[in-house]
Amino acid sequence: MSRTDPHSYFDDAQPRCRHWRLRLNVDFARKVISGEAAIDFAGEAGGILDLDTKTLDIQRVFVTATGADVPWELADEQPILGRRLRLRLPAGTKSVSIAYDTSPEAVGLQWLEPAQTEGKRLPFLFSQCQAIHARTLLPCQDSAAARITYEAEVSVPEGMTAVMSAGPQGDAPAGPGRHSFKFRMPQPIPSYLFALAVGELAGQDISPRCRVWAEPAAIAKAAWEFADTETFIIKAEELFGPYDWDRFDMLVLPPSFPFGGMENPRMTFLTPTLLAGDRSLVDVVAHELAHSWTGNLVSNATAEHFWLNEGFTVWAERRILRALRGDEAASLAWAIGQKDLEGSLERFRDKPELTVLRTHLEGVDPDDAFSSVPYEKGARLVTALERAVGETEFARFVRDYMGRFRFQSITTEQFCEFLQERFPVLLAKINADAWLNQPGLPANAPRFVSSRLDELTALAELWRNGRRPAESQLTGLRPAELVVFLQALPRELSAADCAWLDGLLGLTGRGNYEILVHWLGIALASGYAPAFPRARQVLSTVGRMKYLRPLYQALGRTVEGRKLAREVFAEASPGYHSLSRRVAVSVMEQYPS
């Protein structure tokens, strides 16, 4: 018996699931997906097969070909892992089928009321499986080390559209009031990239291989915002090799989506907070696109190697950004990331073991380990490697690396071994041990310099010395510049300073969420009353955890803020994604009582 993943019952000595054939019936009234999953093996399987499940109601297990019952048992619920489903397969089984229902409490699904959508007419459903929530959608080997292909037939209420992390294979009426959509995913993916969304959706092509999906009311805005995506793909192909997933479509979700983006292959999921109206937040699209190489082609074997996904992808995203927008734009992105990283190191002050890159997560929920560390420390490690060998050499290495491990899931140790073969002294030279196994940011971390960055920090520094910048120095700032400036300001300002800044730049009324949330962080911590209604509005609609955390934190700094936080949480949290709810609760638990 050899389990390879602390977050899964996947056992690599047991039969390997190769392909799923799924029939999924989406029932909005019960908030349940009724599923039948046929799991095909590579050859003939037999004996014990352990699958991950969580909050699933298993109804029947049978040999797909004959319908003969297969003995099964569900183990007791474990807090992080869920319940192990153990099957005893008769010898010679080529495919086993499981009939089951999901639960309305499935962490991997959010069922939205019509009121939580743009159109307000129909409900909405979306999944979010990374890191270990696919098991709440279907019984599976829920480890990134176990890749599968799949096909699915999804039945939804008439008038609604289903999209998946797969290629569409047509749709047709399916009985009274129902419509069914077919999909096929021919490339092997880890279970965490399995994805489904159902809603009132419209699609608009923005290039031959790229379509944007959104609710009808948002589609025009979304198609405009992401119109440059094909340029990103072309640039990424230049940098990393051919795009291997056929299409790159995107779905803009309702605002409760807990992330900025999720790299579901062929159908990236995006938060609507990216719709700033000025294309200034499309770095998230570049990021999810870059995962098509770093993450989806070469995946982390388990959440303990998450930096391989995210560190590489942040590095790749900024390479795309630099190629398209220039050095300055890239430097500002690195600077914004540096502040995020400092924030995470501070948040994990008492848990330094979560600030290493190669983590050890036995008994730790990956959602609780999540922070900017694998992203920003990881991207800095990749940059340190790149600077040590030179950009040209490193570009060649990255292509070789992706060629060597394509459609595989690997560990940090495998990565190091491969690197070691190519560059025998490199790991020692950059002190890889400090990067991978020691907390915090190593002293030899790369710096990203730019004169613009220095100017912006100097402007903010004025404030610490009791002086405001001249109005003309602030009014012309571009979005990323303004974010850098806001990040460099003191966390608390006087009411007069808040009013002056807000009056000059209209910050409370901004629709660009990066600017808005950085501003509200200061305004709320400063007890600046005019910002409170806007904070209430954001917290009652937006579920993106990156924004909820700093807003709930800033509200915790004043008595009035804590009152608002508790009120808005009581009102809005039934509509939060369960992950978002957990973040809000964990921040409020730290409030002084």
Ligand code: BES
């Ligand atoms: N894969 C992540 C999102 C994720 C990570 C979901 C871990 C669940 C568990 C995605 O690619 C991501 O990193 N999104 C960022 C985008 C940003 C770094 C540009 C986000 O959501 O903010």
Ligand code: ZN
């Ligand atoms: Zn990512």
